[in-house]
Amino acid sequence: MSIEVALHNTPLAQEHIALGAKMVGFSGWNMPLQYEGILAEWEYNRKTCSIFDCSHMGEFIVHGCAIDSGLDRIVTQRIVDMPVKTCRYGAMLNEQGGVIDDLIVYRKALQEWMIVVNASNIEKNAKHFRERLTSKAVFEDISFETAKLDIQGPLSRDILKIFVPDIVELKYYTFDEFVLLGGKCLISRTGYTGEMGYEIYCPWEKSKELWQRILKNDKVRPTGLGVRDVLRIEMCYSLYGHELEETISPLDAGLDKFIDFEKNFIGKDVLLKQKSLGMNRRASCFTSDSRRSPRAGHKIFDEQGHIIGEVTSGTFSPALQMGVGLGFIETLSDNIGKKIFFGDEKNKATGKIIKRPFYKDGSLKH
Amino acid sequence: MDIMDHYLYTKEHEWINIEDNIGTMGITDYAQSALGDITYVELPQQDQEVEQFEQFVSVESVKAASDIFCPMSGRIIEVNDKLEETPALINKDCYGKGWIAKIEIKDLDETSNLMSAEDYRSYLESLDH
Secondary structure, eight states, X not given: OOOOXXXXXXXXXXXXXXXXXXXXXXXXXEEEEESXXXXXXXXXXXXXXXXXXXXXXXXXXXXXXXXXXXXXHHBSSOOXXXXXXXXXXXXXXXXXXXXXXXXXXXXXXXXXXXXXXXXGGHHHHHHHHHHHSOTTOEEEEOTTTEEEEEEESTTHHHXXXXXXXXXXXXXXXXXXXXXXXXXXXXXESOOSSSSSEEEEEEEGGGHHHHHHHHHTSTTEEEOOHHHHHHHHHHTTXXXXXXXXXXXXXXXXTTOGGGOOTTSOOTTHHHHHHXXXXXXXXXXXXXXXXXXXXXXXXXXXXXXXXXXXXXXXXXXXXXXXXEEEEEEEEOOSSOOTTOEEEEEOSSOEEEEEEEOSOSOOOOOTTO | OOOOTTOEEOTTSEEEEEETTEEEEEEOHHHHXXXXXXXXXXXXXXXXXXXXXXXXXXXXXXXXXXXXXXSSOEEEEEEOTHHXXXXXXXXXXXXXXXXXXXEEXXXXXXXXXXXXXXXXXXXXXXXXX
C-alpha cells in the first residue's frame, strides 16, 4: 500500500505551471524546481534580476517583551537590543543543543516580532514556540496567509524602485512596511543568494498580481528551487536538513557568531560543555579539481585514503566552473589548502579545502 | 521528444546508431531533458571492453549524477572528448554532436534486446501514464 500525502500549493502554483516550470515536491509543497534551466536561471540571478516564490516558508508573529515572552530564550541570537525594523539571523535549539531550525527574527515594534522559518519545519517549530513561550506572549502562525516573493540580483533595487520608490533607503538586514499595488507589504533587504535582494511578505491573495506585475519587466526572470540551492551553496549558506539538523551542534555547523553566550537560551549548557571539551569536527567547504561535483552523502578522504568526513551539499558551481561541496570534516584545524578526495571507496575525485565562500563577487552589500 | 528513426534504444534511454559493426552511442532527448543542464561527463577508456547494459559512463547535471549503460557489448574505439570541455553538447544535440562513444560491436544479435524507434516512442508514452 502506498500512502500519498497531498502537497500544499502556494498561491502561485498555477503561475509556475503556466510558465512551464518543472514542479517537484519539496518539504510537503508543490514547488518549481526550474523553468528555463538551472544555468540560465543562475545567469539572471547573478547578472540581472530573478524572482523566487518562497511562499512555502513559515512566518510566526510573537507579541510580547523579548525576555518576558520567552522569545529571547528560544532563539540563539541576541534580540533585546535589536533596533525596530531590523532583522537578525540565528537558530533555535533543543535541550541537547541540536538545531531545531535556523531562522530570522524581525523586530516589527518594541513588543512585536516576526520569525521566519523553513517550510519543512513549520509545524514542529510552531509547537516548540507554543510550548516554550510564556503566558505573557501571544503567538500567531501566519504561514498559510503570508506569501513571500524574493527578488534577488544586482538590478533588484532598480526594479523594485519602480513599484516602491522608498526602497532605495533600505539597508542590508533592515526592513519596513511599504504600500505596494495598493496594499501593505513587509519588505526586507535580505536573501539567500549572495546578491543584493529583497524579500517581500504580502497577503496570500495579493501575491499573484505582484508576481505578474514584477515579471512584466523584461529584466526579471522566474527562478526555481534548483538554482536557489546552487546559489546558496556558492555562498556556503547552510540549509536545514543538510548542514543543520537536530543532531548537529550549531558550533560544529559554524554558527558561532549567531549565538549570544551572554544570555540564557535553550541548549546553552550543552554548547558550553562542547566548547570546554573542544570541537572534533568542523563545517568545511572545498572545491573539486574538475567539473566533477561532490554530492550529499559522498565521503571525504585524506591523502592516505582514511575517511575524514562527509559531504552535506554539493553542486556544480557555474561561478567557478567546477564542482563545489560543503561538509563536516573531523579535524581541529581549519585545513585551508589541504588536499582531499571525495566520492566513495571505488570512485574518488580530488579536491581542496578553501576559505568560504566560493563566490566572492556578489552584489549583496552594494 | 525527438527520436531518430533508424537508431535503436534501451529502456534506460541510451541510443545506438549501427553502421557495419560500429555503433555510435549517446543518451536520448528524453534523458537529456530529464537531467537538465549537463556539467560533466566521465567518459569510458579507449579500448575498454564493455558488456551490454553495463554501466560505462557517468553523466552529471548541476544537481545530480546518473549512470549511463552501454547499449551493446564490445570494445570502445573512440570517445567524444569534446564533451570534456563542453558537456552541454549533449543538451544541445544529443543525437549528433553530443554523441558519447563509439563501440566495435561484439555480437550483432544483441540488437534483439533493444527497441526500435517505434517501440521506444510507445515506451515513452507508457512512462507518461
